Amino acid sequence: MSLNEILDQVRDLPPPRILSNKPRFSDRIFRGIVTLGGFTSLLILGLISLFLLYRGFSALRTEGFGFITKYEWVSSINSDGTEGEAASTYGVGAMLVGTIITAIIALLIGAPVAILAAIYLAFYAPIRTRKFLVSVVDLMAAFPSILFGLWGLNVLMDQGIYVAELLNKYLGWIPIFQVPVPVFLRSPFIAGLVLAIMIIPIVTAVSREIFAQTPLDRIQAAYALGATKWAMIKTVAIPYGYSGVVGGAMLGLGRAMGETVAVFTVLNIVYRANFDILLGAGGNLASHIILKFGEASSEEIKALMAAGFVLFLLTLAVNLLADFIVARTGKRGK
Amino acid sequence: MIDKSVREERPVMSEPQKIQPSSLADVAASKFEKQDNVSAAYGSGLDARNIYAWFGKYLAVSDMSIYFAAGTVTALIGPSGCGKSTFIRTLNRMHEFIPGAAMSGEVFLHGKDIYTSGIDVTKIRLKIGMVFQKPNPFPSMSIGENVLAGIKLAQLKVPNKNELMQDCLERAGLWSEVKDRLNQPGGSLSGGQQQRLCIARSLAVNPDVLLMDEPCSALDPGSTLKIEETIGELAKTMAVIIVTHNMQQAARVSDYTAFLLSEGGPGKLIEFAPTREIFGRPKDIRTENYVTGRFG
Ligand SMILES: Nc1ncnc2c1ncn2[C@@H]1O[C@H](COP(=O)(O)OP(=O)(O)OP(=O)(O)O)[C@@H](O)[C@H]1O
Numbered sequence: 001m002s003l004n005e006i007l008d009q010v011r012d013l014p015p016p017r018i019l020s021n022k023p024r025f026s027d028r029i030f031r032g033i034v035t036l037g038g039f040t041s042l043l044i045l046g047l048i049s050l051f052l053l054y055r056g057f058s059a060l061r062t063e064g065f066g067f068i069t070k071y072e073w074v075s076s077i078n079s080d081g082t083e084g085e086a087a088s089t090y091g092v093g094a095m096l097v098g099t100i101i102t103a104i105i106a107l108l109i110g111a112p113v114a115i116l117a118a119i120y121l122a123f124y125a126p127i128r129t130r131k132f133l134v135s136v137v138d139l140m141a142a143f144p145s146i147l148f149g150l151w152g153l154n155v156l157m158d159q160g161i162y163v164a165e166l167l168n169k170y171l172g173w174i175p176i177f178q179v180p181v182p183v184f185l186r187s188p189f190i191a192g193l194v195l196a197i198m199i200i201p202i203v204t205a206v207s208r209e210i211f212a213q214t215p216l217d218r219i220q221a222a223y224a225l226g227a228t229k230w231a232m233i234k235t236v237a238i239p240y241g242y243s244g245v246v247g248g249a250m251l252g253l254g255r256a257m258g259e260t261v262a263v264f265t266v267l268n269i270v271y272r273a274n275f276d277i278l279l280g281a282g283g284n285l286a287s288h289i290i291l292k293f294g295e296a297s298s299e300e301i302k303a304l305m306a307a308g309f310v311l312f313l314l315t316l317a318v319n320l321l322a323d324f325i326v327a328r329t330g331k332r333g334k
Numbered sequence: 335m336i337d338k339s340v341r342e343e344r345p346v347m348s349e350p351q352k353i354q355p356s357s358l359a360d361v362a363a364s365k366f367e368k369q370d371n372v373s374a375a376y377g378s379g380l381d382a383r384n385i386y387a388w389f390g391k392y393l394a395v396s397d398m399s400i401y402f403a404a405g406t407v408t409a410l411i412g413p414s415g416c417g418k419s420t421f422i423r424t425l426n427r428m429h430e431f432i433p434g435a436a437m438s439g440e441v442f443l444h445g446k447d448i449y450t451s452g453i454d455v456t457k458i459r460l461k462i463g464m465v466f467q468k469p470n471p472f473p474s475m476s477i478g479e480n481v482l483a484g485i486k487l488a489q490l491k492v493p494n495k496n497e498l499m500q501d502c503l504e505r506a507g508l509w510s511e512v513k514d515r516l517n518q519p520g521g522s523l524s525g526g527q528q529q530r531l532c533i534a535r536s537l538a539v540n541p542d543v544l545l546m547d548e549p550c551s552a553l554d555p556g557s558t559l560k561i562e563e564t565i566g567e568l569a570k571t572m573a574v575i576i577v578t579h580n581m582q583q584a585a586r587v588s589d590y591t592a593f594l595l596s597e598g599g600p601g602k603l604i605e606f607a608p609t610r611e612i613f614g615r616p617k618d619i620r621t622e623n624y625v626t627g628r629f630g
């Protein structure tokens with residue numbers, strides 16, 4: 001115990017006063033309203049996940065851990081809509097594989113394009129070009145996904161198939177580029193391409209925002225040391241923006257994982273775990289849910305709810321991962 | 335009674351703040367005497383001729399010509415907004431980073447105009463280093479890496495990086511304080527140390543000219559003194575140009591002083607002379623008013 005502490009005990013110190021403040025009535029009302037607003041998203045998210053868990057719980061309980069590892073989704077229904085004699089079995093493994101594969105393809109293709117675009121917009125584009133392109137990017141972010149899907153199906157498909165054939169021809173020795181039969185139409189690769197285009201706006205917007213905030217004094221310091229523009233970007237802007245860009249990419253990944261309509265339109269939805277990304281078959285969780293939902297028996301609906309819950313957990317995990325990466329690397333450039 | 339005492343106190347209180355021309359002249363003169371035996375024959379310095387600088391349509395600097403000899407320290411003084419920063423930034427082509435900025439005139443380094451078309455600006459900035467008002471080390475780099483940042487940025491080859499690092503830190507007067515913590519981030523230093531780190535950083539690329547825009551204005555007196563010592567050392571091998579609002583500092587560190595004034599219009603060079611003359615017997619009444627604190 002230090003001398004000061006002993007002295008403090010001897011001295012009869014007064015107890016700390018309780019500091020209070022009675023805000024005005026109107027202030028309290030406003031406070032209540034914004035607090036409500038602040039917690040709304042949390043509340044809604046909580047309610048949705050609880051709902052999914054509640055409705056899908058029986059399916060999860062029956063299938064156990066197999067629900068996410070099994071590559072089988074069999075629902076036997078009698079003509080009257082009741083459960084069939086042959087036992088149904090539900091496992092979303094194959095669609096989980098599809099979700100992750102298409103999202104990763106999207107990220108691998110989309111993120112580099114988006115980051116280059118962000119660097120161009122933040123450091124190279126003349127002011128007018130920048131303003132114009134930024135609003136184009138924003139518009140693209142708000143574009144309905146069905147339109148991306150239709151465009152992907154009708155326009156991008158041909159080019160996509162061409163690229164897929166080339167990949168298969170020259171890089172076919174890599175397992176993921178092999179195909180058992182040469183069906184390149186509507187493959188996870190092409191779905192991934194469409195998803196890549198869909199996530200480019202969000203990743204571009206977030207990255208550009210971050211790059212544009214690069215402190216001017218650091219930029220000037222680099223230039224004053226004889227840096228070229230690219231050298232400045234490498235040593236100043238990228239270390240500064242790194243964590244934000246990773247965060248943006250993760251947002252994109254999350255979006256690609258949850259995408260329903262575009263994948264549903266482009267991909268040849270077949271319930272199988274397709275690791276041959278150039279082969280025209282596969283699906284993801286969201287498209288699977290929408291495909292089955294219309295004609296599902298009550299039992300299958302429960303399983304679909306559970307699948308939704310799994311999707312929820314997956315996106316949650318991606319976002320937590322993003323937070324983790326951002327937090328770990330955030331200090332580097334700051 | 336009370337009234338009177340207050341009235342009497344006021345002039346007494348304001349007296350020490352007033353800058354005494356004679357004392358500044360003494361400082362400048364003593365600096366000159368110390369310098370006397372140092373020869374100033376290094377390289378060819380920097381020669382700015384008829385510099386005009388615009389921000390869009392606004393003319394900020396008008397017709398400034400100054401020759402900065404190698405081996406000397408030149409102080410740029412003048413009231414706020416008179417174009418000191420603008421002028422100094424035309425000397426290493428940093429002015430053109432501001433959108434809409436334009437300039438006219440010539441800046442000769444080793445007999446060659448740095449604004450000649452087709453010149454590689456990055457090479458110019460290697461020869462004409464700059465230290466900013468606010469210390470700005472790269473936070474993603476360690477102390478050591480910061481010193482060598484220019485080498486990396488300009489992809490220069492040096493025989494011995496560690497030797498260079500130590501040399502630069504020693505010249506910037508920082509080596510003894512950081513030699514055991516070279517791997518710590520640059521941001522972990524105090525403000526004054528960070529500024530000396532920035533000086534070390536600009537020394538690493540071996541410039542012929544060093545521009546300093548109010549390098550001490552964010553620093554405590556102790557750090558300021560250290561940096562002034564450093565400037566004295568640096569001037570042995572290069573031309574140093576320092577913008578300062580601190581008359582004492584100008585008198586202490588500089589061999590020449592340029593007084594700038596804008597008088598409502600663009601900033602102009604009013605007087606350029608050896609520092610002891612600027613503070614001792616300025617030719618222009620406006621200079622005298624400024625250095626004696628009667629103005630600005
Ligand atoms: N980026 C800019 N855009 C437009 N005008 C500018 C810009 N920077 C400076 N100016 C103007 O140019 C003039 C000179 O400014 P400058 O920064 O060179 O002054 P200064 O002498 O360095 O002042 P201080 O001592 O306050 O740093 C001022 O009138 C200022 O308003």
Ligand SMILES: [Mg+2]
Pocket residue numbers: 418419420547
């Ligand atoms: Mg200034």
